[in-house]
Amino acid sequence: xxxxxxxxxxxxxxxxxxxxxxxxxxxxxxxxxxxxxxxxxxxxxxxxxxxxxxxxxxxxxxxxxxxxxxxxxxxxxxxxxxxxxxxxxxxxxxxxxxxxxxxxxxxxxxxxxxxxxxxxxxxxxxxxxxxxxxxxxxxxxxxxxxxxxxxxxxxxxxxxxxxxxxxxxxxxxxxxxxxxxxxxxxxxxxxxxxxxxxxxxxxxxxxxxxxxxxxxxxxxxxxxxxxxxxxxxxxxxxxxxxxxxxxxxxxxxxxxxxxxxx
Amino acid sequence: xxxxxxxxxxxxxxxxxxxxxxxxxxxxxxxxxxxxxxxxxxxxxxxxxxxxxxxxxxxxxxxxxxxxxxxxxxxxxxxxxxxxxxxxxxxxxxxxxxxxxxxxxxxxxxxxxxxxxxxxxxxxxxxxxxxxxxxxxxxxxxxxxxxxxxxxxxxxxxxxxxxxxxxxxxxxxxxxxxxxxxxxxxxxxxxxxxxxxxxxxxxxxxxxxxxxxxxxxxxxxxxxxxxxxxxxxxxxxxxxxxxxxxxxxxxxxxxxxxxxxxxxxxxxxxxxxxxxxxxxxxxxxxxxxxxxx
Numbered sequence: 001x002x003x004x005x006x007x008x009x010x011x012x013x014x015x016x017x018x019x020x021x022x023x024x025x026x027x028x029x030x031x032x033x034x035x036x037x038x039x040x041x042x043x044x045x046x047x048x049x050x051x052x053x054x055x056x057x058x059x060x061x062x063x064x065x066x067x068x069x070x071x072x073x074x075x076x077x078x079x080x081x082x083x084x085x086x087x088x089x090x091x092x093x094x095x096x097x098x099x100x101x102x103x104x105x106x107x108x109x110x111x112x113x114x115x116x117x118x119x120x121x122x123x124x125x126x127x128x129x130x131x132x133x134x135x136x137x138x139x140x141x142x143x144x145x146x147x148x149x150x151x152x153x154x155x156x157x158x159x160x161x162x163x164x165x166x167x168x169x170x171x172x173x174x175x176x177x178x179x180x181x182x183x184x185x186x187x188x189x190x191x192x193x194x195x196x197x198x199x200x201x202x203x204x205x206x207x208x209x210x211x212x213x214x215x216x217x218x219x220x221x222x223x224x225x226x227x228x229x230x231x232x233x234x235x236x237x238x239x240x241x242x243x244x245x246x247x248x249x250x251x252x253x254x255x256x257x258x259x260x261x262x
Numbered sequence: 263x264x265x266x267x268x269x270x271x272x273x274x275x276x277x278x279x280x281x282x283x284x285x286x287x288x289x290x291x292x293x294x295x296x297x298x299x300x301x302x303x304x305x306x307x308x309x310x311x312x313x314x315x316x317x318x319x320x321x322x323x324x325x326x327x328x329x330x331x332x333x334x335x336x337x338x339x340x341x342x343x344x345x346x347x348x349x350x351x352x353x354x355x356x357x358x359x360x361x362x363x364x365x366x367x368x369x370x371x372x373x374x375x376x377x378x379x380x381x382x383x384x385x386x387x388x389x390x391x392x393x394x395x396x397x398x399x400x401x402x403x404x405x406x407x408x409x410x411x412x413x414x415x416x417x418x419x420x421x422x423x424x425x426x427x428x429x430x431x432x433x434x435x436x437x438x439x440x441x442x443x444x445x446x447x448x449x450x451x452x453x454x455x456x457x458x459x460x461x462x463x464x465x466x467x468x469x470x471x472x473x474x475x476x477x478x479x480x481x482x483x484x485x486x487x488x489x490x491x492x493x494x495x496x497x498x499x500x501x502x503x504x505x506x507x508x509x510x511x512x513x514x515x516x517x518x519x520x521x522x523x524x525x526x527x528x529x530x531x532x533x534x535x536x537x538x539x540x541x542x543x544x545x546x547x548x549x550x551x552x553x554x555x
Contacts, residue, residue, distance in 0.1 A: 071440060
């Protein structure tokens with residue numbers, strides 16, 4: 001396992017937020033409350049962790065940001081989502097992808113019958129690249145995830161969980177996003193693979209300035225690489241602090257379980 | 263031996279026509295996960311539009327172009343008014359919608375263009391020719407060649423083009439496709455238009471043989487066993503299924519028919535389909551969920 005990385009510094013601190021959620025409420029099927037009142041900001045160049053137990057509202061918050069709520073027959077019923085200062089509440093997810101927001105779904109969601117390389121290609125479609133540019137961009141992704149190159153011709157459904165997670169992230173990066181929403185990238189993966197994936201995320205953030213909002217149940221790993229964090233419980237933000245401060249607290253698990261009164 | 267060969271080849275050639283009908287179903291099933299009950303009506307509508315335009319005096323190519331344009335408009339209309347409002351509903355809801363759609367299309371076709379039988383002459387002579395000493399229908403040969411060409415073109419399209427790969431991506435995972443910017447509505451429009459065009463080709467060939475009339479929409483009933491045998495998700499499967507059904511029903515009619523009074527053709531494919539359901543429920547080439555164990 002790698003040594004402790006030095007406490008990261010938020011490069012975007014003080015800048016206008018890249019994305020801002022203002023008191024959003026989400027309802028599913030016009031009846032079931034998804035989240036009650038979420039406000040958060042992510043500055044350009046930040047990695048922000050979204051922590052909380054199952055059902056705290058992490059996935060719903062990400063879907064409200066990427067527009068994918070629509071695929072679950074849900075909508076933002078109160079509040080608004082701003083991206084670079086513009087209201088994007090309720091905009092279709094495929095349009096948001098062209099504007100720079102990409103969502104890596106919980107459970108990876110690779111295209112199982114497509115080969116690894118075809119999966120990556122789909123990520124480039126919205127930019128309508130020529131053959132040469134496509135090859136160049138695929139090469140870059142293979143540079144980050146060398147394992148994917150060896151599995152190029154394999155149907156994605158037959159690769160391992162870690163490879164699928166890398167593929168889902170690589171495919172998302174090929175849309176050239178400004179904001180990447182990652183939902184539970186550690187789910188079901190061996191700790192060493194989780195560490196590898198988070199190190200690649202942190203590396204991309206440092207070298208390319210890509211902004212990440214990461215929903216995670218794995219507190220330790222996500223706080224080691226994030227700049228700031230929000231803790232959700234019962235569809236509300238119950239705590240927010242820098243990752244360094246959150247690491248110091250030993251009551252996070254209690255908040256997760258809804259035991260602490262914050 | 264000659265009788266056997268003739269029966270087999272005749273069956274295989276007729277089977278490619280079944281394949282052609284089945285391919286239309288496969289396209290829509292892959293893209294929207296729904297068994298499109300309206301495929302038969304679309305086929306009828308397409309063929310009827312084409313033959314009506316011909317009768318109005320349009321040259322062949324112009325009639326074809328106008329029909330295709332109408333099919334594309336129709337696909338856009340169906341996507342806007344039926345598919346988009348019902349997106350993310352259960353497959354059963356969508357299926358019921360296509361059931362309703364089939365009656366709307368059929369009604370519109372007959373309301374606009376009448377219910378009489380139209381003869382269609384594609385200029386292919388239906389005289390049998392000898393290959394070696396086996397007698398084969400020339401029309402069947404042309405129909406088979408058309409079906410195979412169409413299938414090859416579609417296969418190339420799916421495997422190599424942006425739209426083709428997007429379509430397969432949508433078939434695998436709609437949410438993920440949306441998340442990386444694939445325009446689902448556009449894909450649906452394209453797929454329904456292509457299914458309409460495939461229906462047009464199938465309708466022209468069937469129509470040239472038996473006249474273009476209301477009963478043409480019942481070729482759906484021929485496609486169902488083909489799909490069960492070949493699998494709902496594979497164009498190759500639709501081809502194989504069509505060939506199997508065509509050959510089997512022809513052989514059964516010739517060799518088993520005399521013993522049980524004939525008339526086997528209408529039900530034998532279903533008998534075969536049920537047998538396949540026992541042995542291979544996903545069909546010969548159907549995609550099962552691809553997962554590593």
